[in-house]
Amino acid sequence: MEYPIVKLDRTTGQEMLPLLVQRGLFSNFSNTPLKDDLLKAECVRLGVDNLTPEQKRIVLSAAGKYRSTNYVIRDFGNYQVGFSIGNLAVSELQSSLERVTLSSLGFRIAQIILAEVYTQRKLVDLIIPKEKILAYLGYTTKEKQIYRQIDDVMFSLMHLNYFIHEYRTNVSGKIKSKEWGWFVYDVKSDSKAYTLSVNKNFVGCIEAVLNSSKNEKPDLSRGYYRFPTAILPASRSYSTPALLLTNFLLLDSGNAKLNTEKIKVVAYNTEKFMDILRINYTRPREFKTALIKVLEEVKIIQKTKPSISELKNMKTATFMSTVLHIHLTKDIEALDAAIKK
Helix, strand or coil, X not given: CCCCEEEEEHHHHHHHXXXXXXXXXXXXXXXXXXXXXXHHHHHHHHCCCCCCXXXXXXXXXXXXXXXXXXXXXXXXXXXXXXXXXXXXXXXXXXXXXXXXXXXXXXXXXXXXXXXXXXXXXXXXXXXXXXXXXXXXXXXXXXXXXXXXXXXXXXXXXXXXXXXXXXXXXXXXCEEEEEEEEECEEEEEEXXXXXXXXXXXXXXCCHHHHHHCCCCCCCCCCCCEEEEECCHHHHCXXXXXXXXXXXXXXXXXXXXXXXXXXXXXXXXXXXXXXXXXXXXXCCCHHHXXXXXXXXXXXXXXXXXXXXXXXXXXXXXXXXXXXXXXEEEEECCHHHHHHHHHC
8 A cells, every 4th residue: 555645734733633542531421520510519618609710710620520411521721622422312322432432543543534635635425445544554454353443433533522722821711712523424334435524624724725726825824734644554553642742743843943954853841742742740750751762662753852861861850841852854755765664
């Protein structure tokens, strides 16, 4: 199989794809507290009739996970993500919740779907052979266990509705709300292929690229990045943080002052990489160990400054304030060729 270089929407890559790695979202759903109950309890505790927006933020951020009539909501401090299965019948709820799965496989299948949108030049009635999905993922048709997992991911992408509420700080009022909707719809499956349509919100500016004529200038305000699909089978054994870092390194344009003709340098402090990798450790030493492990795992990295050995020898406090420079091949064709070796 040929693994093409495709274009993906940069906003989708930065804001949406990382949301597809939530684990255990609906675990213990029946014991997940109701939002209204949490707020009422806080009113009782404070002896007030109503809470201010700031007080609501404190309560919900502390809860971390709660539910409303139609959503399960995960609160990450400065933003929330709600996952809805409100279009399912009550009788289907429990069995449906048990099928909801995304994690790293959902992340990779979403990339495959977006790659196929670009390759097939359409959003509606996209036909993706199951054998092709297996090849993208680095599996063979003999590995039967993956079929059910892919089915469950497609089910999840079809039934989960995504929205984000962003906040300036953990305790401030809401400043921006965005609903992404369902990733795919009208999903049909037979023994050989999936047929599905893709929400244009996730395709982003790539829709303008596909639909514009030669005389039109497409709206590329959301930006796009070139994605070598060969990275999909090459990263089959990657951990979830390694997949997230790989995605970020590909979409980031690098530091203009540090980039050279052949090398792209992605430079941020280590705390920024903590956010990107979604590594939630209370002890800085644990984060240091985890980040170094991921840096060693991601094969498209040529080198880091400080080097891996220097990072390992750093005191934790110094490590946490260090600006990390990650070097990788700037030319996407050259990077693609290296991945395929």
